[in-house]
Amino acid sequence: MKNRKTMIAYAVFIFILLLLALYLYYSYVTQGQKQEESDAILKAKQTAGLAATDKTWKSVWTETYWVVEGTDAENRKIMVWVPFQRVEDGADIPQQGTQGVHSELLQNGVSEEQIRTAIISANPDLEIVRLLPGVFNGEYVWQLFYKSNNSYFYQFYKFADGSPVGTPFQLPNTLQ
Known part of the structure; x- marks a missing residue:
């Protein structure tokens, strides 16, 4: 014992x-x-x-x-x-x-909650992985990292008005 x-x-x-x-x-x-x-x-x-x-x-x-x-x-x-x-x-x-x-x-500008709501309402099928503020090409932006159709993308939105900056960057597809 x-x-x-x-x-x-x-x-x-x-x-x-x-x-x-x-x-x-x-x-x-x-x-x-x-x-x-x-x-x-x-x-x-x-x-x-x-x-x-x-x-x-x-x-x-x-x-x-x-x-x-x-x-x-x-x-x-x-x-x-x-x-x-x-x-x-x-x-x-x-x-x-x-x-x-x-x-x-x-x-x-656009708050995190506002940009998140706008993104989801415009693209209900995407899954937000990460959303954070940053700088892209000298502009103050919200940086979105998301998953859609088994692929991952980056998209930037202007902090000032929430409008997209350029087109999404698709990452190489490693999920298949």
């Missing part, structure tokens, strides 16, 4: 150690991403008057941007695009100065 209790105690101890190791590994792997997000929020607060943060996204197309949604000092909803650059050690850091940082009141 005593031997069985000892085995159970060891098993519980090993299980807790395993959980701790997994947590530490996860923290280590995501620390760079969390640092980038913190840097983007700080840059948005310093340069665009962001007072509070609601949501953040990382957008990578031809350039890397962190987009921060929140409120300004007057409690108006605002979106801020913060450009990042790659440095020698492979990390991404915000670009120096205020160059490239762009802020826009949400009321002057």
Whole structure:
């Protein structure tokens, strides 16, 4: 009986150690991403008057941007695009100065909910995989990644009015 209790105690101890190791590994792997997000929020607060943060996204197309949604000092909803650059050690850091940082009141553009509703109503057969704000060809956009007819596509929509930018990019079909 005593031997069985000892085995159970060891098993519980090993299980807790395993959980701790997994947590530490996860923290280590995501620390760079969390640092980038913190840097983007700080840059948005310093340069665009962001007072509070609601949501953040990382957008990578031809350039890397962190987009921060929140409120300004007057409690108006605002979106801020913060450009990042790659440095020698492979990390991404915000670009120096205020160059490239762009802020826009949400009321002057299309919100995530509005663009999602418009996309679904225009194309009820597609499955939205991911929708995030970003930059495409110098325009501030919503980047849609979706599945339709067993293929995956990217489509961009202008942040200003929700109109499509160009035609969808179809990814090579690997589902068949």
